[in-house]
Amino acid sequence: MKWLSLTLALVAPSQAALRFGCSTVSIQRLDPLVEPGKIPSAHLHQIVGGNAFNATMGDDIGDRGTCTTCTFSEDFSNYWTAVMFFKHPNGTYKRVPIMQNTALPNGINGGMTIYYTQQDFSSNGNQKITAFxxxxxxxxxxxxxxxxxxxxxKFVCLQNKGTRFPELDDFPTKPCAGGIMTVHHFPACWDGKNLDSPDHQSHMYNTVKDAFQNSGPCPASHPIRVPQVAYETLWDTTQFNNMWPSDGSQPFTLSYGDNKGYGTHADYVFGWKGDALQRAMDSSCMFQACENGRPLASQGVQQMNACQVKSTVDEDIDGWLTSLPGM
Known part of the structure; x- marks a missing residue:
């Protein structure tokens, strides 16, 4: 996922690409997709995006949000992943904070880097990209x-915030000088009928090979090309580098007790206002060039950070914990 090759893959006209930051809107045990209505959900999530996020989100959160933590002020979507924890040799757990990507404006409150790209960075013909x-x-x-x-x-052992390779299938097995990045790429082929499915995946088809790599065309069963959505989340694991277990075992775990990382997962709920995302996909703008009305309205870091969702789950998630929240 080298930035140079990534950028060169996008220079052709009509290959719009959004890359933007979203600060944290909430960190709590809610999961309106997998466990709708359940308060609290089974494990802790890191959530960014619109303030309509709650345990029982309805169909069109774009119409119900009043603020968003994302750069693009028309994006009230919600994006979330499991939280990372450090397990101390004494058996206690500490939540790993997140940090902003170097590609994002300074001052963002943690958050994620979000991508919406065309063609999986591949030659999938000139097929129209249809917004969600x-x-x-x-x-x-x-x-x-x-x-x-x-x-x-994927996981990336960061030497610095600009590191993008090699990509690993599980947690790094040694301390990382710049922290750990988790990467989540979503499928980009839709069946054109179902807005969701019982497993939240069957209505989509994955053409992704790995990272931002070339991939094949959509199959007849899922013929509609939608934007390639991806998240990058940077975890500041450096503060724990001097606490690694003396036996060399890997001390990080995801919030549901996974110290391998194979269960890494992410959730997405579309919430763009009106035709904003379609306008972006129909343009030839790239990254920051899509901001300030070209063609998308955008906002500053202060406005992004000010948008918050109050927690509905009263529990300690920041101290040294004797067990993972919900475990």
Whole structure:
């Protein structure tokens, strides 16, 4: 996932690419896709995006949000992943904070880097990229996986915030000088009928091989090309580098007790206002060039950070914990 090759793959006209930051809107045990209505959900999530996020989100959150933590002020979507914890040799756990990507404006409150790209960075003909519809949602990965789940789900041992390779299928096995990045790539072929499915995945088809790599065309069963959605989350594991177990064992775990990382997963609920995402996909803008009305409205870091969702789950997630929240 080298930045140079990534950028060169996008220079052709009409290959719009959004890359933007979203600060944290909430960190709590809610999961309106997998466990709708359950308060609290089974494990802790890191959530960014619109403030309509709650345990029982309806069909069109784009119409109900009043603020968003994302750069693009018309994007009220929600994006979330499991939280990372450090397990101390004494058996206690500490939540790993997230940090902003170097590609994002300074001052963002943690958050994620979000991508919407065309053609999986591949030659998929000139097929039109169709924006998601109100009510659309999907997941990638599963917390129950006990081996590599599938392509596009990766860990990167950062030497610095600009490191993008090599990509690993599970947690790094040594301290990382710049932290750990998790990468989540979603499928980009839709069946054109269902906004969701019982497993939140069957309505989509994954053409991704790994990372931002070339991939094949959509199959007849899922013929509609939608934007390639991807998340990058940077975890500041450096503060724990001097606490690694003396036996050399890997001390990090995801919030549902996974110290391998095979169950890494992410959730997405579409919430762009009106035709904003379609306008972007129909343009030839790239990254920051899509901001300030060209063609998308954008906002500053102060406005992004000010948008918050109050926690509905009263529990300590920041101290040294005797067990993972919900475990």
């Amino acid at each position: 519809k109100p009510g659309f949602r999907m997941t990638v990965g599963t917390p129950t996986a006990t081996s590599k789940y599938g392509p596009g789900l």
